[in-house]
Amino acid sequence: MASINSRNNKLYIDFRYFGKRCREQTLLTDTKANRKRLANFIEKMEAEIKLGSFEYEKHFPQSKKLAEFKALELIRASNSHDDANINFEKFSRIWLEEMKPQWRPSQIQNVEDIFRIYLYPKFGMLPINTISKAMIMTFRGQLVKNGNNGRALSASRINHIMTPLRMLLVEASDRYEFESPWKNIKPLSEPKSKVSPFTLDEVVLILNTVRKDFKAYYTVRFFTGMRTGEIDGLPWRNIDFERRQIIIDQAIVNGVVGPTKTAGSNRIVQMNQLVYDALLEQRERTQPLSDFVFCTKAGTPLNHRNVTKRVWYPxxxxLGLEKRNPYQTRHTAATLWLAAGESPEWIASQLGHSSTKMLFTVYSRYVPNLTRQDGSAFDKVLENYNIS
Structure with missing residues (x-):
């Protein structure tokens, strides 16, 4: 039941819509006549809400809640009639609103960009149930041939573009009961990610040469295996000097602090002595300035693109070293731990992997060269036996 209240002698309405509390200010002064006028409005409004015909924008065009309720009204309109002829763009906007609670802000932005740049121009006005497998394959073929306005796209990028298209069409076919066109469409083969870790000698050279204000930053990167978003979004409250632990429970992506890459990425990283000393030194530099361990002179989080361009690649x-992206510091930590004989289970937990499978799949080929565990140890055992 809606109520009429007053603030600064101006009336406002307090009501619920889609289960959410709404308080909308009016320009009406608090008089008996205006309260009666507003009561008549509320009576009509509640009737429209009950019938499912209420439009928030129509009655409160300047409301801050407008975007939220506009999306919900679209969903309601879609669910009120199973119209398989709904066009691709309209259904996608409904679907995106439904999916947002499941995604991180960076993922939402990425998927919305895919729809805007690639999918709407191709499928936007088509009825969702008329999109065929042939159209999908033609679209992907054009991405392979022409890329994005002539700029080549990797197989990985094309697969990323196709993923929300697949999810959308599968959901639409299930909801509107038509046959999904996504049948036996396999993703493009992707080359394995390039893993090019630094040697320990190269790590020492880098840390002894890097700018003093970034030495602690790269020391932590090389010897904890933290991802870029994790270290750039690392707050001082997550540094436990007493237990020598770093708590990873957030990351920063595109300037927005949010959850880590996956739920399994939340973890506790152990500090070795070099990391511990580096963070003690960093505390003197930035803790009075910012909540973030590593930050700009203004106390804001680091922008990884600027750091990579202005510090890392130069x-x-x-040093005359092969150009490698900063993610190789994570690969370096993994290979150095393996070379030192650390437990694979411990290494996996440090990296935020749920098992050791990825560890051996990605890094196994580097271990023999680093540890000399290449069969020669077993040869030495056999030397003690006379086999004729």
């Missing part, structure tokens, strides 16, 4: 060029 340093590698100066």
């Amino acid at each position: 340093l590698l060029r100066y």
